Amino acid sequence: MKFNNALMLIGLVAVLVPILIHLLNRSRAKVLDWGAMRFLLASLTSQNRRILVEEMILLALRCLLVAFVVMAMAQPFLPTRSSIPWAVTLPAFLGAAIALGVAAAMWSYRRARWLLLAVALVLGAVAGGASALEQWWQELKWAAGRGERDVALVLDASMSMTLNVEGKTNFERAVEEARTLINGCKPGDAVCLWLAGPVPRAVVAAPTADRQQLAAALEGLAPMGGTMAVLEAINAAAQSLADGHNVTKKIVLLTDGQNVGWDPRSEARWRFLAESLKALPVPPQIICRRLPLPQTLRNAAVADLAFSRKVVGTDRSVRISVKVMNTGTVPLRPEAVELSVDGAKVATEKLATDIPPKAAETVRFDHRFEQAGPRLVSARLVLHDALAADNTADRVLHVVEKLPVLLVDGVPSPSPLGGAAAFIEIALAPRGTPEEDEPTAPDVPDEDLPPEEAAARKAAAAREAADDLRFLVEATVVPAPDIATVKSFRDYAVVILANVPALPTEVAKSLVGFVQAGGGLLIAPGARARPTFYNAWATPGSEPVAPASLAARADVQENPARVEPRSFTHPALQLLADPKASDAALALVKSYWKLDPDERDPAVRIGGRLGTGEPFLVERTLGKGRILLLATSLDPAGGNLPALKSFVPMLHEALAYLATPVMLDSNVAPGTEVVLELPERSGGAGATRGNGLRGEYYQGKDFQRLRATRVDATVNFEWRAARPAPAVEADGFSVRWTGWVVPRESGTHTFHVLADDGVRLWVDGRQLVDAWRGQNPTEYFAAMTLEAGRRYPIKMEFFEDTGDATAKLYWTCPGRGKEIIPQAQLYAAAVGGPSAPTREDEVAEVLTPSQRRCPARLARDNGALRVSFAETQEPGLYLLTLPAGLAELYTPPGAEGKGIPFVALSRVEESTIEPLTAADLELAKQSVDLFETELTDEVTAKVFGGVPGEDLWKYFIIGALLALLGEIAVTRWIAVQRRLGATPTVLFGSEVVDVQTFRDRAKQLLAVPGAASETVSKP
C-alpha cells in the first residue's frame, strides 16, 4: 500500500490533538478540598478498571478517527502487485494511532505510558517506512519510458478465441481492449495492428497515429481459426515495429492463454526469436494479456477423417473413419454424426455412449462414390457445443474414374490364357455381367483337377472376382516386343512387367523416369526374366532400379514352397496376412527367383517371405515412385497364386499402393503450399483428342465487350441474321477463335476461311489472311507446311456488321480434299500459349474459409496445368475457380461449375483448452522481455506508465465514519450507564414537617424485634 499524496501524511500530527485535549483536561483539573475521601476512594476502587477501559476506548477511537481522515486525504493506493502486503502497512499505521490513544489514557501509569509511546513510535516508523519502500518499488517496476512509443497490438485470432466466456467471446474482448489501448495513446504514439492466426496477418502493418484508420481496421475483424503461431506473430510484430519512428517499442499480445501454439519446449525456436529480436535496433517489450478461459468446456471435435484406401474409385465402397474427440472437460455425446459428399448428406450414425473427456470414439461409414473427380467429403457433428467451428471436418478425395495400368506381357501367346499377363489382365480387366454374390473359392487344389478344367476354373474364378473391380482399373496389354510403341508411360499410373525378359535401353530409361516422377512399377519375373538386365538396371545416377537382384532360379515343382503369411508386413499384402480372411496359406509356389535384396539400403524393404525364409516381395522407393518385385511370376507356371481367392485383392492392393504417389492429395497442413497438377481433360487412357477452338464473342465490331466464351468444336457457322450467342446481338459483334491445330500428316496444308463480314487468320504466328472489311461471304486461303502431330497455334478473328453472318474454317490436307478442320485436330487455347493474349479475367481465384478471395499462381507444365497456392494458413475448405478459358480444359471431371476444392487441415489441439502454465512461460520469459498479466489495468500501466491499482480513500472515510460513530456511541453508552447506575438523589436532611410522616418513619426505624425496651408513647 502506498500513498499518492504522501505529503498529507504530515497531518498525522493531528492525531496528537485528542491526546493533548485529554491531557489538558487533566492538568486543568479543579482543585477541591474534600472531606468525604473514604467514600470517594471506596467508589474509585470499584470503578477504576472500568474508567480506564472507557478512557482507552474513547481515546483510541478519537485517534483512529483523525488517523483515518488524514490517511484518506493522503490518497492511499493499493497497487495490483504489492511488494509489501497492505496487511502490514495499514495495521501498523492504525496500531500506532491506537497506541497513542491508549498511552494518553494510561498517562498516570508512567511505565505503561512510556512503553505505549515507544510502541507507537516503532509502529509509525514501520508503517512510514513500508509505504515509502512500496512507493519506490512500484515506481521502479512500472517505469515506462518517457516519450512516445510504438505499440504493436497483436490479437489472437485462433479458434479458441471464439469461445463464449461470460457473455462475450474472447475475441470481442480483445478487440475492445485494443480499442481502449488505442484511445489511451498519446498523440505521438503510433500503433500497428496484427491478427495472429496460423500465420500472422497484418491488419495495419506500419505503425500509424491515425486513430480513425485504426478504429476502422478494428471493425469487422474476425478470428481466422486454427492455432495462433505465437513465435511468428511476435516476430512479425517486432519487425513491423522497426518501421516506426518512436523510441520505445512495445508489443501487446491479447490472447486467451491457450498453450497450443506457444511451443513452450522448443528451445531452439525461442532462442531464434530472441536473437532476431536482439538484432533489432530497439528490442521491444512484450506484454501478454491473458483473457479469461472458462473452467469447464463442453466441446467435441472431429479429430480426423480417414479413408481406408488411398486409391478410391467408383467401383466399390470405401470405409470412412470419423474420429470424434471430446476435447472438453465434461462427458458428452453428439446427437449424430453426419457424412456428406459434396454437400449432400449421405449417411448418419449415432454414438452408443457418452464420450468421456479427452477420449475419442470412431464412427465408421461405408460409402461408395458415384462420380469420379474431386469429391468433398464432410463429417459433421450434430451437437451444440462451445466451439462450433471444429464440429465439421472436410476432406477432398480424388475419386479416380480409371486407374490406367500398362501390362507388359513378357511371353505373349495366341491362346487366351497362355501369356504371362493373361491372368493378371483378367484379374484387372472389367468383363462379364455384374453379379452380386461373392466369388466361390476353389476348395480343391488345382493339381487334382484335369488341366483344362483347372485352367477354366481359374479363369472363371478370376472373372468372378474381377467383377468387383470392374470399373476402376483400365488395363492395356502390350506384348513385350512391342514395348517401344508406348509413347509415354505417363499416361499410366502403374506398369506391370509380367515375366518380361528385358527392356530396350530407351524404354528402360523412360520407365525409370516414369517411376521417379511418381509412377508405380510391378515386376513379376518368371523363367524368361533375364538377370543380366534386371540386375544391371540402373538410374542415370547409377542407383539400382530393381529392388533386389535375381540371384538364382529355384524350381520346386515336386515340393512347392509355401508363403508365410505372418511375414507379410507390406501394405500390399495386408489383406493376405490375416489367415482367417485370406487363403494365402494355400498358396503353392512351384518356381521362383531367389532374391538378394541389399538390406542396408534404406530405400529397400522386404514386404513378405516364403515359407523357406527367402524374400517373396521386395519394395524399393525410387524418386517419387515405388517399385515392387515379386519372387515369382503371376501365372500358372509360377504357382497356383492366380487361382487363389486372394489373388485379385492382392493385385488390387498392390496397384493401389503403387498408384498412391500420383494421386492428387488436396488435403494439406495449414501454411504449406498446395500444388494441384490438373491434367488436360481429354478422357480415356492413352489417347488424346482435340476438343475444338476457344471462341470469345464480343459485342462491338472491334472486340469491345466480351460477352461469352466457349469452346466451339469447329468453326462452321452460318448465323445469317441470328445471334451467335445468347448474350450477343445479331449485328455488330466480333469473335476471336484461339487454340492449337494438329495436322494428321506432314506436308503442305492449305487453310481456307469463308467470312461475312471481316476475317483475319494466323497460324503458328504467321498471318495468313487479312480481310478485315464488310463483305458478302468470301473465301480466302493460304498454304503452309506443317508437321504431323505437332501443335501449331491458330487464331482466327471475325467481325459482323449488319445483315447475314458467316464464318467457316477449312483446310486441305495433303492427299485429302478440303474439309472443315475437324474437332479432333483442334485444341482450345491455354494460358501462356504464344498467340493467346493474356486477359485480366484469366486469373485463378481461391475462396478461403474466411470468405476472402486470393489469387492463385498458374503455370503450364507439359500439357498439364499446375496451380499453386501458398496462403493456406486458415484451416478449412478452399475453393479454386479457374478462369473461364481454362476451366473447360482443366476442370477435373465431376467438378464442373462448382470449383475445385482443397482443404487445409486443422489441429484438434486447438479445440482443447489447456491454459499456459508458469512453467510453459519460463522459456519464453528467459528468451524475451515478457510481461504477463490478467488485468487490463496492468496492461495499460505497462504500456503507458503509471501504477495500476485501486484507490482506497473510500474505505478510509468509511473507517473514519465508523470511528466517529463508535466514539459517539461509546460516549452515549457511558453516560447512560452512569445515569442508570446513580441513585437519583440521596435523601438527607429533608424537611419532614409533617408529624405523621415522621412518626411513620420513626415507627419504621424502631420496628425491630428485640429493640430497646423504651417505647415512644404517642398521644
Place this chain on the structure above:
Amino acid sequence: MAEPTTAPKYMRLLDPEALSKIGRLELLARGVVEGFVAGRHRSPYRGFSVEFADHREYVPGDDPDDLDWRVYAKSDRYYIKRYIEETNLRSIILLDASGSMKYTGDQAARRNGKRLSKFEYGQYLAASLAHLMIHQQDAVGLVTFDTRVRRYIPARSRSSHLRSILEELDKTEPGAETALPPIFHDIAERIHRRGLIIIISDLFDDPEQMINALHHFRYRKHEVIVLHVMAEEEFSFPFDRWSLFRDLEVAGQKVQLDPRSIRAAYLDEIQKFIGRLERGCGQMNVDYVPMTTRRDFDVALTTYLARRRSLTK
C-alpha cells in the same frame, strides 16, 4: 442570667435571633432521669427557685446545711433535702473537630456573609444547645476530639459554665484525622451518671464500629442524639469537571479524576452509609438527625427540637 456587656469573641456563637428562636423551645430528656422522679424530665421553671424534691437520710459527711430541721422535728431523724437541681439532666456535647469537618462547599448556609463549614455549623449548634441547656438549668459539658479527645469539659449547670464552653468552642480549630469509635468508647467510660450525649459530627468513619460504640452509650443507659452534619455536595456529588480532590485529613492524599465517572458509585456508597447509620441508630433508639449545612442551623435545630417535643408529649 448574667450576660457580659462587652462582647467577647465567643459571643458571636450566640446569635440572639437564633437564640430567641431556640430559647422558646426546650430540650427535654426522653429517657429515665437519674434520681427518683420517674417519667419525664421537665424543667418548665425559670429563675432561681430551687424546688424541694425529696429527702434522703443523713449520712455523715453530707452537708449539714442541707439538713431538713422540720423533718427532724417531726421524726427525730436526720434527713437532708434534695433539690431539683440534683435531678436535672446532664448532657455532654461531643463535637467532631477532625479535618473532614473543615469542608464548606458552595451550598452551605451563610452566616455574616460567609459560608459555614461543617465545623462552624457544628460550633453554632453546640453553642445554641449549650445555651439552651444552661437556661433550662441542665448541666452541659463539651468534648472536642479528632483522633483523641482534645478537651473534656465536664457538665455543669451554672450559667458561668456556658462561658467556658463557648470559649472552648471558639478556640477549637478542626484538623487531623477522624477516629470516632475509640472516642465514643472513651467517653462512655468516663461518664458515670446517666445523661444525654449529643454527638455533632459528619461521622466519616466505619459505620459498624460507630454503631458498636453507640451501643456502648446505650448500654450505659445514656440517651444519645446524633446530629449528622454533612455538606450538600457530599451527598449530591454535583461535580462535572475533571477535578483533583485533596484530602482534608490526610495531607498529600489526592485523587484526580473525572467525577462523573464515579458519581454513581459514590452516591451508592453514601446512601449505604447513611442508611446503615439510620438503621443502626433507629434500632438503638438513638436519635439520628441528618443535617445539611445548606439549611440554616437555627431552622434545623428548631425543627428538630419541635419534633422531639411533640414526640415526648
